[in-house]
Amino acid sequence: MTAPGPGTVRPGGRTARVRDAVREATLAELSDRGYQGLTVEGVAARSGVHKTTVYRRWGSADGLVADALDRAAAEPWPIPDTGSLADDLRALARLVADGFADPVEGPIARAFVLAPAQSGDAARSLHSFFARRHEQAAVIARRAVERGEVPEGTDAAEVVRVAVAPLYYRLFITGEPADGRAADRAAAAACAAARAGALTAAPDP
Incomplete structure (x- = not known):
């Protein structure tokens, strides 16, 4: 059995809320600071989630980016349908x-x-x-x-x-x-x- 990926432990309930908060904070930090300025500490402070929790579930700034991309990939995209x-x-x-x-x-x-x-x-x-x-x-x-x-x-x-x-x-x-x-x-x-x-x-x- 492989270990669960970042932010996927016990989906639903509190874990889902934590993951949503961390994802929103990750996107906000990327918007404000870019990839070079993204840190676990910054995301933890912005999300209100303790940095120990962020480290345990996402591991690093790279894990935060990877998880945000994985979630974005699953979201629908508004595909045009003009007939041409x-x-x-x-x-x-x-x-x-x-x-x-x-x-x-x-x-x-x-x-x-x-x-x-x-x-x-x-x-x-x-x-x-x-x-x-x-x-x-x-x-x-x-x-x-x-x-x-x-x-x-x-x-x-x-x-x-x-x-x-x-x-x-x-x-x-x-x-x-x-x-x-x-x-x-x-x-x-x-x-x-x-x-x-x-x-x-x-x-x-």
Whole structure:
């Protein structure tokens, strides 16, 4: 039997309230201080949970980030359904761009993306988070296949990746603006590639 993960001991009741309080405090600390400034002591003080409890259940700042990402991955994402692949992808890309531009959510999202460079636990949790998000959003491309907008065999998750990847490149590699115009261009490129059959699933080797 493996040991329970961070914050998962005896779910429900007081433990659930403690986990919620610690998660909210973790997000607030990430927003105010970023990943580098995140500490167990800071989260404990903000949440009102004794630091001994936080250490015992989450272990470290990395454990706090990993748990917050794991919980975020399980939450639903507002997937656009406009009746058009082009419009769905545009709305999705703008959702991502707007999230990073938000004065509260933006710093948290940036901290989540940057944390894996220094934490293996955070890297694994971020991978799971994106896998879940891609799967949730893949319905956009599946609907497009059903409507005949894109070829059968289109890799639905890859369409989503192509639509949002340029925004992450701008934000975390080049430092260029990832605004509405950039979101629209990325979405249009993904839509064109999907319609041209460039994003069909690769055959098994």
